[in-house]
Amino acid sequence: xxxxxxxxxxxxxxxxxxxxxxxxxxxxxxxxxxxxxxxxxxxxxxxxxxxxxxxxxxxxxxxxxxxxxxxxxxxxxxxxxxxxxxxxxxxxxxxxxxxxxxxxxxxxxxxxxxxxxxxxxxxxxxxxxxxxxxxxxxxxxxxxxxxxxxxxxxxxxxxxxxxxxxxxxxxxxxxxxxxxxxxxxxxxxxxxxxxxxxxxxxxxxxxxxxxxxxxxxxxxxxxxxxxxxxxxxxxxxxxxxxxxxxxxxxxxxxxxxxxxxxxxxxxxxxxxxxxxxxxxxxxxxxxxxxxxxxxxxxxxxxxxxxxxxxxxxxxxxxxxxxxxxxxxxxxxxxxxxxxxxxxxxxxxxxxxxxxxxxxxxxxxxxxxxxxxxxxxxxxxxxxxxxxxxxxxxxxxxxxxxxxxxxxxxxxxxxxxxxxxxxxxxxxxx
RNA sequence: GGAAGGGUGGCUGAGCGGUUGAAAGCACCAGUCUUGAAAACUGGCAAGGGUUUAUAGCCCUUCGUGGGUUCAAAUCCCACCUCUUCCGCCA
Numbered sequence: 308x309x310x311x312x313x314x315x316x317x318x319x320x321x322x323x324x325x326x327x328x329x330x331x332x333x334x335x336x337x338x339x340x341x342x343x344x345x346x347x348x349x350x351x352x353x354x355x356x357x358x359x360x361x362x363x364x365x366x367x368x369x370x371x372x373x374x375x376x377x378x379x380x381x382x383x384x385x386x387x388x389x390x391x392x393x394x395x396x397x398x399x400x401x402x403x404x405x406x407x408x409x410x411x412x413x414x415x416x417x418x419x420x421x422x423x424x425x426x427x428x429x430x431x432x433x434x435x436x437x438x439x440x441x442x443x444x445x446x447x448x449x450x451x452x453x454x455x456x457x458x459x460x461x462x463x464x465x466x467x468x469x470x471x472x473x474x475x476x477x478x479x480x481x482x483x484x485x486x487x488x489x490x491x492x493x494x495x496x497x498x499x500x501x502x503x504x505x506x507x508x509x510x511x512x513x514x515x516x517x518x519x520x521x522x523x524x525x526x527x528x529x530x531x532x533x534x535x536x537x538x539x540x541x542x543x544x545x546x547x548x549x550x551x552x553x554x555x556x557x558x559x560x561x562x563x564x565x566x567x568x569x570x571x572x573x574x575x576x577x578x579x580x581x582x583x584x585x586x587x588x589x590x591x592x593x594x595x596x597x598x599x600x601x602x603x604x605x606x607x608x609x610x611x612x613x614x615x616x617x618x619x620x621x622x623x624x625x626x627x628x629x630x631x632x633x634x635x636x637x638x639x640x641x642x643x644x645x646x647x648x649x650x651x652x653x654x655x656x657x658x659x660x661x662x663x664x665x666x667x668x669x670x671x672x673x674x675x676x677x678x679x680x681x682x683x684x685x686x687x688x689x690x691x692x693x694x695x696x697x698x699x700x701x702x703x704x705x706x707x708x709x710x711x712x713x714x715x716x717x718x719x720x721x722x723x724x725x726x727x728x729x730x731x732x733x734x735x736x
Numbered sequence: 737g738g739a740a741g742g743g744u745g746g747c748u749g750a751g752c753g754g755u756u757g758a759a760a761g762c763a764c765c766a767g768u769c770u771u772g773a774a775a776a777c778u779g780g781c782a783a784g785g786g787u788u789u790a791u792a793g794c795c796c797u798u799c800g801u802g803g804g805u806u807c808a809a810a811u812c813c814c815a816c817c818u819c820u821u822c823c824g825c826c827a
Binding site (some may be wrong): 383 | 745784786795808
């Protein structure tokens with residue numbers, strides 16, 4: 308969430324900045340609520356102070372053996388007044404909380420203003436889309452025709468088992484999927500300095516509030532235990548970032564660089580009819596995530612660095628891609644700035660998102676009270692959080708299939724993956 | 737699933753109705769001593785929030801979480817969460 312002090316002191320400027328994201332902040336409602344909060348809080352604390360001082364004097368009088376009855380009379384009725392004040396204050400604070408938790412992050416000044424994804428700006432491209440002297444197929448055709456009786460990609464069986472937007476992978480395809488995971492983790496841990504972490508795939512609502520999925524986006528999540536408030540993770544970002552929730556890290560612990568492979572579960576509410584074919588948009592997919600927790604002064608350079616870490620994977624796989632910066636209308640709720648990596652898919656003749664790298668400033672850290680102790684001041688300061696996919700496994704698999712396809716439907720194995728595939732050169736259709 | 741015992745500040749750990757936001761130790765910071773370091777000694781050292789021009793002062797909240805009892809709760813009661821150990825079951 309945003310700094311409440313900023314909202315108090317500079318409400319109009321905050322509202323102005325939020326317009327870039329098409330977020331309409333109700334300035335009047337907030338202002339009157341804030342005035343009410345102030346009055347209530349001062350009143351409540353006044354009563355609390357009175358109760359504390361009186362109670363103390365009763366204790367002293369009793370210890371001195373004096374008659375405390377007159378003091379007790381004096382304090383009669385105070386409790387009720389206090390309770391009433393408390394109730395009013397918590398009511399006001401709850402109303403404010405609802406508004407505050409629903410306000411998206413402020414954008415970094417470098418974010419281009421725009422309406423939607425069509426206004427995203429290309430930052431750079433890498434590699435050339437290959438030309439093929441045969442008719443290219445998309446990954447669905449390739450996946451369903453390869454593997455013989457046990458299709459490489461089996462959407463039909465998955466829909467029997469569960470429903471739409473799931474996949475069953477057989478044989479070498481399942482192995483290639485696993486190889487991608489191993490490869491990415493190895494690159495990030497060996498070459499980019501991340502520590503691998505294994506985390507729960509079910510998290511509580513506190514964690515989801517911390518990273519910003521709750522309270523606003525509950526319909527995107529799968530709830531596994533309504534009563535306990537437990538959900539399947541939509542991304543490893545949630546458990547990994549929340550490792551630092553309610554913690555004060557030592558200066559020697561940051562930058563804290565973590566990478567994790569997890570499945571991700573998304574209900575994809577609101578995306579009916581979008582990417583219904585194939586593996587692009589699934590309810591369950593795997594992802595290798597990178598998370599960095601850094602001091603505020605390092606946040607923006609860390610975003611650049613982390614984005615390059617994700618790009619390195621695509622480069623090693625020799626997959627053409629482009630990097631775009633999301634425009635103000637397309638940046639996610641919690642992010643201050645986001646780069647998307649879009650890989651070239653010959654089957655679609657289009658660049659498609661394969662990674663999203665974001666800097667959140669202290670927006671998430673404030674929600675989860677994730678801090679570090681600055682040795683210069685010896686005071687705890689909010690961390691800044693940066694994360695990105697490095698990369699989405701399912702979509703990378705799609706990209707490999709489509710980019711490495713041969714005329715006969717077989718798939719060449721990218722050089723860097725061969726050690727993970729037992730040295731084979733290709734998947735024979 | 738059954739039984740027992742715990743959850744207190746950065747860490748270890750005392751307190752078990754009243755001047756306790758919390759002893760003591762460790763860690764950390766500053767100083768004295770020392771050529772320097774270590775040791776020893778002296779002092780400081782929780783977080784969040786409100787008020788305020790203020791990182792000054794004052795005030796509030798917080799001893800797992802949420803309720804309750806009381807003039808007063810870390811301390812008593814209830815529920816929940818969680819950890820440890822033992823038994824059972826189990827990948």
